[in-house]
């Protein structure tokens with residue numbers, strides 16, 4: 001399969017499939033939408049005497065956007081971290097397509113198909129937007145170190161393909177025009193989009209977004225919702241931690257609610273909005289963003 005970017009100069013309309021083939025040629029499009037992709041069973045994480053996650057079980061289904069919500073300190077980030085190899089659970093399992101993710105190193109989890117963004121943006125500030133994405137793509141390269149040093153034809157070809165795919169990813173998240181700008185000079189919103197592009201570069205089966213709308217104005221939040229839906233519609237499965245309830249309710253297919261490390265509810269957004277345990281958990285939360293309504 002050729003990975004050259006289709007040339008719109010020939011007067012032809014570039015199809016979405018052609019772009020998708022360039023962005024993620026090796027990706028297995030979710031064929032069995034709705035089947036469990038990741039299963040957390042009795043997941044428990046303790047820090048000294050504190051149980052941050054207490055026997056939490058839920059599944060993430062192929063092709064869905066699953067929201068993970070809860071008041072501050074409920075255990076959302078701990079859950080992400082236990083799934084992505086940052087913390088080792090003291091009890092319970094996390095499996096992806098039946099294989100355990102527990103105890104795997106971070107890069108092995110990436111290879112297994114889990115990618116994430118962080119609450120605090122973590123980009124290489126001096127590198128351009130394109131270079132930041134190409135770093136993610138490089139994780140998939142097959143050439144050896146000597147291949148890179150001696151610039152073998154295979155290495156040169158992979159490098160060219162990385163640039164083409166990196167550009168296609170920047171296009172997908174809407175910041176292709178800023179490809180050659182150092183990432184630290186990008187607006188906050190563009191940096192968040194760049195983080196998503198970099199995570200997508202690893203062709204994940206599951207994309208975990210940790211508060212992607214933090215610091216966004218309402219218009220930027222709307223645009224982000226559109227992007228997250230596009231990502232789902234493109235065949236990815238998305239796990240979303242987000243405080244902004246309007247965004248969560250508007251974009252997710254299902255929601256899991258944590259409070260004090262325990263799962264207190266799970267269901268469709270409408271069900272969650274009306275759930276007495278969820279309403280009680282959020283009562284007295286001052287921050288507007290944390291209101292359930």
Ligand SMILES: Nc1ncnc2c1ncn2[C@@H]1O[C@H](COP(=O)(O)OP(=O)(O)OP(=O)(O)O)[C@@H](O)[C@H]1O
Nearest residue numbers: 047050051052070071072073074075076077078079
């Ligand atoms: N590395 C750590 N060491 C000790 N305690 C921790 C650590 N990480 C989290 N905790 C504690 O675990 C609990 C859950 O925290 P966590 O960050 O997972 O919650 P959260 O739901 O993501 O909160 P927030 O919405 O504020 O980000 C909190 O009491 C927190 O203080």
